Amino acid sequence: MKPIGLGIIGLGAQGKLSLCNSLRLNEARVAGVADVSKTALSYARKKGVKNVYTNYADLLRNNEIDAVVINLPNFLHLEGAINAAEAGKHVLLEKPLARTVEEGEKIVSSARKNGVKLMVGYDMRFNPVFRKIHDEIVDGFFGSVRIAEATNVGGGPFSPRNDSMGPVKVPAWWFDKKLTGGGALLDLGSHLVNLLIWYFGEVLQAESHLDHIFKMDLEDAATCVLRFKQGTVATAHVGWFSKTLFESLQICGTAGNKLIQIYPRSTLRTAWTGIGRSIGVGDDTSFLKVKHFVDSLQNDEQPQPSGEEGLYDLRVISIAYRNALK
Numbered sequence: 263m264k265p266i267g268l269g270i271i272g273l274g275a276q277g278k279l280s281l282c283n284s285l286r287l288n289e290a291r292v293a294g295v296a297d298v299s300k301t302a303l304s305y306a307r308k309k310g311v312k313n314v315y316t317n318y319a320d321l322l323r324n325n326e327i328d329a330v331v332i333n334l335p336n337f338l339h340l341e342g343a344i345n346a347a348e349a350g351k352h353v354l355l356e357k358p359l360a361r362t363v364e365e366g367e368k369i370v371s372s373a374r375k376n377g378v379k380l381m382v383g384y385d386m387r388f389n390p391v392f393r394k395i396h397d398e399i400v401d402g403f404f405g406s407v408r409i410a411e412a413t414n415v416g417g418g419p420f421s422p423r424n425d426s427m428g429p430v431k432v433p434a435w436w437f438d439k440k441l442t443g444g445g446a447l448l449d450l451g452s453h454l455v456n457l458l459i460w461y462f463g464e465v466l467q468a469e470s471h472l473d474h475i476f477k478m479d480l481e482d483a484a485t486c487v488l489r490f491k492q493g494t495v496a497t498a499h500v501g502w503f504s505k506t507l508f509e510s511l512q513i514c515g516t517a518g519n520k521l522i523q524i525y526p527r528s529t530l531r532t533a534w535t536g537i538g539r540s541i542g543v544g545d546d547t548s549f550l551k552v553k554h555f556v557d558s559l560q561n562d563e564q565p566q567p568s569g570e571e572g573l574y575d576l577r578v579i580s581i582a583y584r585n586a587l588k
Contacts, residue, residue: 361443
């Protein structure tokens with residue numbers, strides 16, 4: 263089967279990760295990268311990429327490229343995704359889909375109109391632990407799930423960042439609400455909201471509590487409460503305020519319960535019905551995400567999560583913002 267020709271648009275920290283993961287794939291080859299930074303392009307050349315562009319419009323004209331992985335800032339998602347779709351390239355777009363529901367609708371509509379596949383890059387969906395929970399919910403392990411709680415708290419943009427080239431300075435756009443579309447709830451909460459919707463389906467009600475610990479226009483902490491049609495009430499806690507990263511998931515049902523601490527991984531434990539059991543995390547989720555995208559294209563299948571899922575997440579988060587508790 264012919265390898266998928268990939269183009270990487272944006273070579274920030276996430277873009278470099280996408281590049282390295284793409285280079286690991288036997289089913290794909292990186293046919294080009296684009297970034298405005300000459301330093302970033304030099305990095306790609308050292309990785310063996312021959313075609314480098316300072317303007318991604320030139321990359322989109324490369325006929326060897328079948329699909330693109332877009333790692334642009336939130337405010338460039340709309341333009342980047344639509345341009346790629348109009349060029350006939352399939353798109354893996356890092357989350358969130360867009361800054362607003364209106365932008366998200368335009369991206370999804372463009373992908374449909376141009377007959378290209380659109381996937382939103384939610385890494386958590388490829389974590390073997392979270393996938394096992396999904397299977398157990400479907401199989402009835404928990405019975406009727408009444409309570410769910412997910413937490414992702416860390417330093418967010420305030421965390422020290424490094425890539426293979428050394429320390430990374432956080433771009434100023436991160437702190438501009440017009441450019442990001444939202445704070446911790448959109449940034450980290452989109453991961454958790456997508457995960458919970460994958461688990462429990464249609465949302466009937468969404469509200470949030472937003473906190474501004476560092477007195478910014480953007481919320482740096484949030485709790486989102488979702489009530490699902492099937493009866494589950496779930497809460498998602500997110501924050502940019504902690505010096506240490508903490509991630510967990512709790513599921514409580516009529517037949518069984520689980521409490522999972524994802525990070526710190528050194529203390530990863532799962533407990534249900536009074537029994538503790540250790541679980542390994544498995545392969546790197548960001549690699550599995552790109553691999554799924556490429557495998558889906560080779561098999562002419564729709565990769566998941568789809569653009570429609572990302573749009574539904576945006577709609578739910580938009581309602582939660584609108585119903586923020588004062």
